[in-house]
Amino acid sequence: MLDKNQIAQRIAKEVKDGYYVNLGIGIPTLVANFVRDDISVEFQSENGILGMGPFPYEGEEDPDLINAGKQTITALPGASFFDSAMSFGMIRGQHVDLTILGAMEVSQNGDIANWKIPGKMVKGMGGAMDLVASAENIIVAMMHTNRAGESKLLKECTLPLTGVACVKKIVSNLAVMEVRDGKFHLLERAPGVSVEEIQQATEGDLVVEGDIPEMKF
Amino acid sequence: MINKTVANVREACEGIEDGMTFMLGGFGLCGIPENIINELVRRNIQGVTCISNNAGVDDFGLGLLLKKHQIKKMISSYVGENAEFERQMLSGEMEVELVPQGTLAQRCEAARTGIPAFFTPAGYGTEVAEGKETREFNGKMHIMERAFEADFSFVKAWKGDEAGNLIFKGTARNFNPAMCGAGKITVAEVEELVPAGELDPNQVHIPGIFVQRIFQGEKYEKRIEQLTVRKK
DSSP states (O other), X not given: OOOHHHHHHHHHTTOOTTOEEEEOSSHHHHHGGGSXXXXXXXXXXXXXXXXXXXXXXXXXXXXXXXOTTSBBOEEEEEEEEOOHHHHHHHHHTTOOOEEEEEOSEXXXXXXXXXXXXXXXXXXXXXTHHHHHHHOSSEEEEEOSBOXXXXXXXXXXXXXXXXXXXXXXXXXXXXXXXXXXXXXXXXXXXXXXXXXXXXXXXXXXXXXOOSOOOBOOO | OOOOBOSSHHHHTTTOOTTOXXXXXXXXXXXXOHHHHHHHHHHTOOSEEEEOSOOOBTTBXXXXXXXXXXXXXXXXXXXXXXXHHHHHHHTTXXXXXXXXXXHHHHHHHXXXXXXXXXXXXXXXXXXXXXXXXXXXXXXXXXXXXXXXXXEEEEEEEEEEETTOOEEOOGGGOTTHHHHTTTXXXXXXXEEEEEOTTSSOGGGOSBOGXXXXXXXXXXXXXXXXXXXXXXXX
8 A cells, every 4th residue: 555655756757858847735746746857848837836846945835925835935947937817727628638637536527626624625626627627647646544444536526526537647655546438447456455455446437458467757 | 106005004904894795815824914914903804704715813913803702603624723713613602614725716716807606626516516607618527616795805915015015925925916806896915015116027926906995914923834944
């Protein structure tokens, strides 16, 4: 079973040379730490920066330089700043190559829910609805089950949706899956996790074809 | 040159009334019009609708207005950092309209550029789409969103000149440009106000035509919401 850093590490393998990438809050933020340094990638933060760098050194933080998680960051050589309307123009106009975000639930037709638990948590959708509605290439980073052990990969989402039929790939603590033709397709297993365990943890339809390899990092 | 300067924040906020709709720039606590927010608190303006991506934190930014129950309705995309906000929302004391962030920005941009409505795919198939016109373009479903209507836009820039030209810094730019000219009156507060001619016209982000009043803020706290650093 993978921890959060290992999920991020596996997702980092999906980031290709020349990609502009938007990283969501939580596990997706960690992906930046694992991208190979022999490829050229620029991270976009939707509050208005392309070319986002690591956290600043102690004492060098700038209140006018933050990411979408409101954390202090730095700008790398070649970075640019822009306003929110232009930022979402980039996203809506499909200029961003890859979007990586977290989810509370994903359904087998690619619906995603990650912004609201009625009566309990209503923080708002932020930029998630814009991102999932427009991005061609969406990878979800998530835990396969909730704290009670119930599956978060469902036939149909139970929570209010963020977007419909948009998720293409999921990397969970148990597996890598593709969402295609209204089903989850198992691609890789986490080290030491069996196909049966993944099947048991998946409420939605899971297609298993042939031998499923263990993930490589 | 048409001079847009006003003496101070009190003059800048002339004409604000209870029940009005305000746009306020900023993302989190970054690039918020601090001096104007303090003035709204001081004037104890009541029953206002605020269009702002976030609602501040409990003791800074729009959180100060929330604490005094001055806000009737918030229109935002993310309000997760504010306990008082959540309490007032769940208890029904305050009305909240949650809007996808890109749609929020575009509804401001549309207002300032004379576009009454537009279609976006964001929120299609979700509760955001409820009651809205939908339409298919290029095989994809979209929902119609309308431009905002606001009495005042309150924005914050890094530098400005007497003509109302504005330059922003870093990610403090965020929602501020799209709000300039989106409300009936745009008030800009800046860290540094310079005479006309001192800003390089090539570097101006927002031309003064979108700004009616400009002043230099008395002081800026520029609080950091999430300080994240690495060791040298």
